[in-house]
Amino acid sequence: MTMPGTAELARLRHPVRRLIGVGVCLGGLGALGTLVPFIGLAELGRILLAGGPVDSLGIVAVVAAVILGLILSWVLTGAALWVTHIADHRLQATLRRALVRKLGRVPLGWYSDKTSGLIRKAVQGDLKDLHHLVAHHDVDLAAAIVLPIGGLAYVIWLDWRLGLLAVATLPVYLIAYAWMMRGFADKMTELDTTFARVNAAIVEFVQGIAVVKAFGRVGKAHEGYRQAVTAFSDRYTAWVRPLLRLEALTSMAVSAPVILLVSLSGGAWFISRGWVAPIDVLAEALVAVVLPQTLLTLTQGLTAHRKAVAAAGRILDLLDAQDLPVADRPRRPEGGTVSFDHVSFGYAADRPVLRDVTLTCRPGTVTALVGPSGAGKSTLAKLVPRFHDVTAGSLRVGGVDVREIAPDVLYRHVGFVLQDVQLLHGTVADNIRLGRPDASFDAVVAAARAARIHDRVMALPRQYDSVLDEDAVFSGGEAQRISIARALLADTPVLILDEATAHADPDSEARVQEALSTVARGRTVLVIAHRLATITAVDQIVVVDDGRVSEVGTHDHLVRAGGLYARLWKEATGEAEPWGREPPAGSARRAAAGFQGAAEVMR
């Protein structure tokens, strides 16, 4: 993550820069107003201590000026904060909209556990953390600059030597503070890293508690957490303890008694030399006491500011994510043919995952991608709905390069059922309707029936109106069948199916396979097959090995060829004769019924 500099922060605050500017001006004027009572007190003293009759009119004028100054100061500071809080609300709304727009424009492959965590943090925490940066920091800073400058200007106007006296103790504080803050960023990074270890130890402990307990390792897991906490607390104490002692000493330099002592004793000497009048010393002492307050306000806001800057960095990282490139003049795909033409792709530039893949999948056929784990099957299939864009070659759907199809048109053309099914918080019917919100209830039921999930839904307390995670809790296999119903209702000409590996329960698996066979009818289907027994009857089996297509053919053809597929088939089934036509008995035979059924339905 990049820590934003001034330019980046200015970019983030750009939409509300005028409001912040108004807030800063009002805050600066308000800060000047706080000087009025102090100057007024000094002037009052000057009038009262002057010889001769008391100037009552002068007193009234000064008191009126003090009251007016106080009221103005409150009103202006209040108005400044009101304006910057409006800016904060506007910026939050603008950034929320920008984040939502960005989420709609990034490629699907951008979404991962890491980015989902970042989005959650940005929306839940980071936007709130910006509050200090927008609503307070600049106003505080304006006051911290204007108040000392105004106060000092007044004292210097009285006598320049009094100006020096007013800031006499400040250098002690500033030098000590700079010494304490040396290496602050590095120390904070170090502490953040140690604290991240504490968090990781907590997460590890909580997530793995079942396994840890089952294997009787609770003591060991506790130990990891204890060590992480001790390391953090040792480092923190080692850094902070000497600083606290020093801070206690140096903050004395800007405390009111010390400032008054310096001002009055120094002032007495000035008076004895005939440089200034006694009342001028009083005015200087009052102003000198106020000056350090602004510094303290700034340092107190330092942690909130630091948090806000880090939050701004994370938000900018999200907003700067690369958009999915969209063609200026998009074209519409015709039909459901999917063709890979010398396609290469890699997640990192120096590590190709797919190399020179050429392949055609025709409407009304089922193509199964098989191969060793990590060979690139999922990556290949996910290129079709543009989870990522090819790095070389071309991938066409309906005769048009996917990069030339408008994303919404592409998503209406290519549906996918992934292993990691995402069901949304909402009713069962809404979840099935996701791809076609205007579908009738009858169409929803028909899709659920075809996906073999209707009976299960009817057994729920509120049937199709049951809400996920409230009165509808589905097993992995059932969730997959809901997502199959969703794909069926969306009725896309091309369908990508990531065959579920997680649902080993034979009954659930057989039902998922049955459901898939219905979906396959009349479409171009690309199946990522993890169990070979389920795809023996498909039209085309594509063997992917280390990112290349190593074999293409039907089950019989590939088994006879005696290559990688034949070896995988033998391993999967334990058959002595790899060229045996019949799928093995038991669960594999049951599973095989799925895509065989699909292929038969299509013929």
Ligand SMILES: Nc1ncnc2c1ncn2[C@@H]1O[C@H](COP(=O)(O)OP(=O)(O)OP(=O)(O)O)[C@@H](O)[C@H]1O
């Ligand atoms: N989002 C990603 N970022 C970086 N590398 C990835 C990503 N997804 C997959 N890979 C890598 O790409 C390679 C191919 O992965 P892929 O998931 O396509 O293989 P697969 O054949 O589908 O494997 P499996 O059968 O185990 O699911 C692997 O080395 C994997 O680590």
